[in-house]
Amino acid sequence: MGQRVKEKELKGVIPGLLRIFSKFSPYIHQQKVLIICSFLALLFETSLRLLEPWPLKYVFDHILIPAHNNSANIPNTHGFHPVLLLTLSAVAIVVISGLGSIAAYLSTYGMSLAVVRILSEVRRNVFNHLQHLSLSFHQKSKSGDLITRVTADIEKMRTVAVKTALPLLTNIFSMLGMLAIMLWLNWELALLVMAIFPLLMLLTSNMISRIRKFAKKHRDSEGVLAATTGETIGAIKIVQVLSLQEMLHNVFSAQNQKSLDEAIESIRLSAALERTVQILMAIIVAVVLWRGSHAVLHKELTPGELLVFMTYLKNAFEPMRRLSNQVGQIAKATASGERVVEVLDYEPNVKDLPGVKPAHPFFGAVRFENVAFGYDSSEEIIKDISFIVQPGQQVALVGPSGSGKSTLLSLILRLYDPESGRILIDGQDIREYTVQSLRQQISVVLQDSVLFAVSVKENIAYGKLGATDKEVEKAARLANAHEFIMKLPQGYDTILGDRGGTISGGQRQRIAIARAAIRQAPIVILDEPTTGLDKKSEYIVNSALAKLTQGRTTFVISHNLKAVENADMILYVEGGRILEQGTHRELICLGGHYATLYRMQSVVDIEAGDIYAVEA
Numbered sequence: 001m002g003q004r005v006k007e008k009e010l011k012g013v014i015p016g017l018l019r020i021f022s023k024f025s026p027y028i029h030q031q032k033v034l035i036i037c038s039f040l041a042l043l044f045e046t047s048l049r050l051l052e053p054w055p056l057k058y059v060f061d062h063i064l065i066p067a068h069n070n071s072a073n074i075p076n077t078h079g080f081h082p083v084l085l086l087t088l089s090a091v092a093i094v095v096i097s098g099l100g101s102i103a104a105y106l107s108t109y110g111m112s113l114a115v116v117r118i119l120s121e122v123r124r125n126v127f128n129h130l131q132h133l134s135l136s137f138h139q140k141s142k143s144g145d146l147i148t149r150v151t152a153d154i155e156k157m158r159t160v161a162v163k164t165a166l167p168l169l170t171n172i173f174s175m176l177g178m179l180a181i182m183l184w185l186n187w188e189l190a191l192l193v194m195a196i197f198p199l200l201m202l203l204t205s206n207m208i209s210r211i212r213k214f215a216k217k218h219r220d221s222e223g224v225l226a227a228t229t230g231e232t233i234g235a236i237k238i239v240q241v242l243s244l245q246e247m248l249h250n251v252f253s254a255q256n257q258k259s260l261d262e263a264i265e266s267i268r269l270s271a272a273l274e275r276t277v278q279i280l281m282a283i284i285v286a287v288v289l290w291r292g293s294h295a296v297l298h299k300e301l302t303p304g305e306l307l308v309f310m311t312y313l314k315n316a317f318e319p320m321r322r323l324s325n326q327v328g329q330i331a332k333a334t335a336s337g338e339r340v341v342e343v344l345d346y347e348p349n350v351k352d353l354p355g356v357k358p359a360h361p362f363f364g365a366v367r368f369e370n371v372a373f374g375y376d377s378s379e380e381i382i383k384d385i386s387f388i389v390q391p392g393q394q395v396a397l398v399g400p401s402g403s404g405k406s407t408l409l410s411l412i413l414r415l416y417d418p419e420s421g422r423i424l425i426d427g428q429d430i431r432e433y434t435v436q437s438l439r440q441q442i443s444v445v446l447q448d449s450v451l452f453a454v455s456v457k458e459n460i461a462y463g464k465l466g467a468t469d470k471e472v473e474k475a476a477r478l479a480n481a482h483e484f485i486m487k488l489p490q491g492y493d494t495i496l497g498d499r500g501g502t503i504s505g506g507q508r509q510r511i512a513i514a515r516a517a518i519r520q521a522p523i524v525i526l527d528e529p530t531t532g533l534d535k536k537s538e539y540i541v542n543s544a545l546a547k548l549t550q551g552r553t554t555f556v557i558s559h560n561l562k563a564v565e566n567a568d569m570i571l572y573v574e575g576g577r578i579l580e581q582g583t584h585r586e587l588i589c590l591g592g593h594y595a596t597l598y599r600m601q602s603v604v605d606i607e608a609g610d611i612y613a614v615e616a
């Protein structure tokens with residue numbers, strides 16, 4: 001593990017960038033016209049930048065210096081009057097600068113537009129990809145960290161691409177152009193400058209890789225911070241009930257300090273890098289001035305050409321000084337980009353097999369054939385399970401906690417795929433249907449139904465996208481929810497709190513039942529839907545559930561055996577196996593585990609009834 005981390009840290013910025021570019025290439029391809037046009041504008045801008053010192057050279061070499069050497073007689077250059085040439089040179093400076101600005105505007109605007117479009121497409125895809133990643137991935141990931149990858153990491157890439165990478169690209173092109181012209185003017189002097197660049201790169205590369213390492217650590221720490229915050233706020237009720245505030249505050253403080261230390265280290269390294277480059281650049285300028293002046297004195301170079309040389313160096317100096325900072329920023333953005341690519345690289349475990357078709361409307365016949373499954377390969381949670389359910393039958397799953405009942409039902413929904421064996425609906429393996437068409441025909445009500453922070457109407461309509469108001473109300477009436485919804489401040493338009501926190505548990509369940517009912521799905525899964533409700537709420541929810549499940553193949557998990565004794569088939573599950581199977585009457589006659597559990601519950605119920613009677 002340690003070795004793997006080390007290897008990851010050693011990877012440089014360039015391989016990271018290549019990975020990001022290859023992953024984003026489909027989105028880059030979509031913007032190719034805009035990118036090519038902006039690139040041409042950038043090349044034009046670069047050429048104009050290179051032209052900038054040339055009017056000055058012309059004025060020095062052909063007007064000022066000859067005039068200075070021969071002050072009595074102003075020379076007539078190329079048959080034109082010097083004042084005319086001076087005016088033309090001055091106009092040329094303005095024209096070159098003006099055209100250069102227009103080209104810079106077009107290239108910056110075009111490239112920025114392309115970057116923004118590419119990254120918004122990436123963000124859309126990361127979000128979509130996350131939604132399709134298997135439950136097993138999400139159960140292992142920290143939600144806050146994933147949120148940071150979709151938001152802050154992509155934002156970092158956008159800012160750096162627009163504000164840093166584009167100017168850097170322009171600078172690299174102008175520096176290459178400057179070097180070519182310097183070589184043409186005086187190759188010896190140009191080679192001197194070029195010899196110093198590799199030294200500069202060598203000295204800075206180590207620092208750059210350290211900056212990238214700390215930036216990646218810092219972004220990961222930010223992800224951990226976001227995860228802790230998200231987890232704490234998401235579970236604020238239990239945090240307050242258990243008085244965990246101080247403990248969590250300490251955990252957060254330690255993580256915050258770690259993140260701060262890493263941020264400071266990366267800032268310190270960036271600043272050190274910038275200063276190193278500044279000193280090296282000053283040495284280059286001094287050497288070129290010294291050697292260039294010698295060349296002028298030996299008539300190997302004109303003073304105007306030395307002026308062009310020095311102007312190029314000065315022009316290159318600023319970008320070079322900023323280069324270190326820019327590369328540092330790019331290293332940070334690369335770390336962010338790699339975090340985004342990491343998410344995109346995850347393959348969903350459950351996905352449509354090639355060539356599968358959407359399912360036909362189900363009759364609801366379900367068959368398990370020697371199904372086995374484990375969350376990790378070392379331990380089987382479901383072991384060789386087989387049973388057959390006819391359309392419209394009510395099946396109850398009972399048994400001790402942790403015996404695998406919920407896991408078994410999650411296999412019907414393809415939240416996970418079995419390791420061996422198969423599950424058939426209407427005689428066909430469920431892996432031969434598209435995942436979406438399978439899930440669309442199954443309604444689910446869980447123990448603690450999660451509602452969204454949108455209106456009651458939208459929450460119900462999420463069960464069937466595009467449902468009409470009439471359908472929503474019909475489902476709510478079936479779920480015994482219409483009356484209480486009408487009493488809410490804005491009725492069906494009332495916006496619920498986060499996770500439906502502003503209404504009671506029983507009300508939440510009834511909205512969840514309405515959401516399940518609106519689907520009119522042929523198969524219904526109920527995973528302890530009345531647990532935690534008081535007797536009155538339980539009664540109302542149960543009567544809604546009876547209407548929901550009528551005539552549909554239903555799987556219900558319940559710890560209350562009395563609630564499921566009328567089921568067509570009861571499966572007693574223990575240790576991931578079906579130990580007993582039959583109707584209530586058959587299982588009682590069998591006198592096995594189910595009968596024992598039923599008797600125990602009856603005794604507890606009678607005792608509880610006595611207690612209630614005494615209290616009453």
Ligand SMILES: Nc1ncnc2c1ncn2[C@@H]1O[C@H](COP(=O)(O)OP(=O)(O)OP(=O)(O)O)[C@@H](O)[C@H]1O
Pocket residue numbers: 139375376381400401402403404405406407408
């Ligand atoms: N996402 C998961 N990753 C790893 N193990 C899991 C996961 N979910 C459940 N398990 C384990 O699988 C086993 C079966 O869990 P499951 O929730 O299916 O049991 P259950 O019979 O429905 O329990 P209960 O009646 O308490 O809801 C348990 O040992 C549980 O710890």
